[in-house]
Amino acid sequence: MEAPLYPDIPLASSTPPGGQPAFWVGPRHLAGDDQRLYDVVSDTLAGLGWTSLTIVRGRHEPDEAPEDRQVLRSTVLHIAPDTLRWAQWVLADEPFHLGDRQVAWQVSARADTSGPLAEWSAYFTPDVPGEAVADFLVALDARDQPAVPLAGPELVLDAVAGHGWLRDIDQPQAAATDPTFTSHFSLGEVPALIQDADPRALTTEADEAGPAGWQAWATPAIGAPCLWAVSFGASVPHGLVAAFAASLSSTAPVLRRVLPEATRERLLRAPA
Numbered sequence: 001m002e003a004p005l006y007p008d009i010p011l012a013s014s015t016p017p018g019g020q021p022a023f024w025v026g027p028r029h030l031a032g033d034d035q036r037l038y039d040v041v042s043d044t045l046a047g048l049g050w051t052s053l054t055i056v057r058g059r060h061e062p063d064e065a066p067e068d069r070q071v072l073r074s075t076v077l078h079i080a081p082d083t084l085r086w087a088q089w090v091l092a093d094e095p096f097h098l099g100d101r102q103v104a105w106q107v108s109a110r111a112d113t114s115g116p117l118a119e120w121s122a123y124f125t126p127d128v129p130g131e132a133v134a135d136f137l138v139a140l141d142a143r144d145q146p147a148v149p150l151a152g153p154e155l156v157l158d159a160v161a162g163h164g165w166l167r168d169i170d171q172p173q174a175a176a177t178d179p180t181f182t183s184h185f186s187l188g189e190v191p192a193l194i195q196d197a198d199p200r201a202l203t204t205e206a207d208e209a210g211p212a213g214w215q216a217w218a219t220p221a222i223g224a225p226c227l228w229a230v231s232f233g234a235s236v237p238h239g240l241v242a243a244f245a246a247s248l249s250s251t252a253p254v255l256r257r258v259l260p261e262a263t264r265e266r267l268l269r270a271p272a
Helices: 037-047 130-142 154-161 238-248
Strands: 023-026 051-059 070-079 085-089 105-109 120-124 175-177 183-189 212-218 228-232 254-256 268-271
Touching: 037 051, 037 070, 037 085, 037 130, 085 130, 105 130, 130 238, 154 175, 154 183, 154 238, 212 238, 228 238
Parallel strands: none
Antiparallel strands: 023 254, 023 268, 051 070, 070 085, 085 105, 105 120, 120 228, 175 183, 183 212, 212 228
C-alpha cells in the first residue's frame, strides 16, 4: 500500500497553480501532469530545435475588433528540423477521445519527405506525466529513421518489468501492470480512428482483428474513469514505446504542485 511520507502536511490544492507548495511525489504513473502538459512538452521540443506554428481557424468580419473574432479551432504544431516528425497540441481542436479523456497531444512521423502522410501516430490525453511524453519525444528526435522499427515488443515489457511492474499471467508477452494494478500496458488491437500507414488498418473486416499496437492507461479504481490514456499506432517503433514506458514506470519522484484528485491519496509525497 502507498501512504504519504509526511501525512500531517496538507496536500497542494487541485486548483490551477498559483503559489501552491511543491512536492516530490511518486509513483510517477499516478502523479498526473501538474496541469502543465503543454508547457513541459513544448519546452522540450523548443530545446530540441523544433519549430512551432499556431494555426487558428475562425470567422473574421470586415472592421471587426480582434477581441470579437470568432475562433472556431486552434492547433499548435511543432515540426522537427528534418520535417519527418511533428507534434500537435490538439486539446482545443476537434475533440478526439481515448478512454473518455480528450486527446491533448498527437505525435506523428513519416519515413521520408516524398509524401505528406504519417507512417504512424501516437496519442496522449491530459494527466499523462509530462516527463514520459517528453522522454518519448527526445527518443523520437534522436532516431535517424523515425518510422523504421529496430527492436521487438519485448523491449517494452522489459522496460516496465525493470521497474517492478508485473507481466500479465495470461499474456506475459503482451501485457503488464504496475504492482497496484492501476496502470497498464497492453499490445493489442488498435482503437478506431488511430492513424497508421499499416495497410491492414484499411483492409481489416469488421469481424477480424486489426493490426496490434501498444495501449497504456490508468484507472484509479474499478469502474472509475481513466486518469489518462495513451494509444500508439501499430507502426510506432517498439523502441520509442519502450522509452515512454521506461519513463512512465520510473521510480524516480517528480515535482508537482497540482495532484490529480483521483489519486492524490495514493501518492507518496515529500516537501520539495
